[in-house]
Amino acid sequence: MVLNRPDSRNALSREMVESLMQALDYAVAEKQVRVIVFAAIGKAFCAGGNIGNVHDRLAEPVGQNGRDPIAIGNRFYGKFLESLARSPKPTVAVVQGAAMGGGAGLVCAVDIAIAISGVKFGFPETSIGLVPAQILPFVAARIGIQQARRMMLTGERVSSETAFRIGLVDYLEQDEHALETRLNQVTAALKHGGPKALENTKVMLRTLFGLREWQEQGLSEYLDNAADVFAAQLRSEALEGIEAARARRTPVWDCVK
Numbered sequence: 001m002v003l004n005r006p007d008s009r010n011a012l013s014r015e016m017v018e019s020l021m022q023a024l025d026y027a028v029a030e031k032q033v034r035v036i037v038f039a040a041i042g043k044a045f046c047a048g049g050n051i052g053n054v055h056d057r058l059a060e061p062v063g064q065n066g067r068d069p070i071a072i073g074n075r076f077y078g079k080f081l082e083s084l085a086r087s088p089k090p091t092v093a094v095v096q097g098a099a100m101g102g103g104a105g106l107v108c109a110v111d112i113a114i115a116i117s118g119v120k121f122g123f124p125e126t127s128i129g130l131v132p133a134q135i136l137p138f139v140a141a142r143i144g145i146q147q148a149r150r151m152m153l154t155g156e157r158v159s160s161e162t163a164f165r166i167g168l169v170d171y172l173e174q175d176e177h178a179l180e181t182r183l184n185q186v187t188a189a190l191k192h193g194g195p196k197a198l199e200n201t202k203v204m205l206r207t208l209f210g211l212r213e214w215q216e217q218g219l220s221e222y223l224d225n226a227a228d229v230f231a232a233q234l235r236s237e238a239l240e241g242i243e244a245a246r247a248r249r250t251p252v253w254d255c256v257k
Contacts (some may be wrong), residue, residue: 001027006042009051011063012077020078028087034191036087037183038110039094045119048101049077051128051242058113058235068233077102078134078223081109085138088199090190094183095160095169096098096176101125104168105135108142111202115160115171116179123148123169128245129237131255133226137219143167200238 094124
């Protein structure tokens with residue numbers, strides 16, 4: 001499946017996430033699909049969450065269940081990542097451009113990630129007063145808690161070479177031809193395996209070391225709570241953070257009440 005909104009740097013709008021969810025459901029159900037590949041069109045793989053419509057989101061009324069609509073919207077992407085992680089079929093990301101925030105989280109949630117040299121990865125949420133709510137468990141699972149802590153707290157952008165070194169991506173290629181060659185090699189190897197053997201191996205890996213309860217219940221509860229934290233941040237500190245980013249100035253956090 002291809003992220004094809006280059007004008008928005010493939011930002012994760014509600015429509016984008018809905019399309020990804022539908023495409024994932026189709027690929028999982030279609031028997032002839034053996035490997036699910038995520039690619040993108042444009043200079044960026046994915047710029048992360050869409051904050052351009054923040055005022056519209058803030059104005060949305062509370063639903064009948066009393067839940068903050070911002071939390072509901074944030075949680076929707078987490079549900080997609082959960083479905084992606086549970087996919088019985090191998091998943092691959094081919095990263096041809098910058099992957100930030102939720103985009104980098106998508107890279108961390110697939111089974112195998114391939115990147116081209118020269119692209120950047122990062123989790124800039126805290127720099128604008130937000131939190132990496134739905135992606136945090138998937139990032140920590142891929143690169144470890146300390147690497148996730150460092151990148152998420154500092155908002156550091158890292159090169160594809162550093163991303164490869166810390167395990168954020170599995171293969172690093174120098175040009176587009178090498179990237180395509182590597183993708184063909186990886187997909188051929190995955191298709192060579194028995195479909196049920198691959199599915200069972202993925203389940204065994206996800207439930208290793210007593211993680212079954214976490215994967216089947218704890219993760220969803222964690223992401224529910226994380227969505228509430230995200231909503232609270234968007235209604236407070238992030239208002240200053242986003243305004244400062246748009247004005248290309250340093251945020252003044254002590255002005256936030």
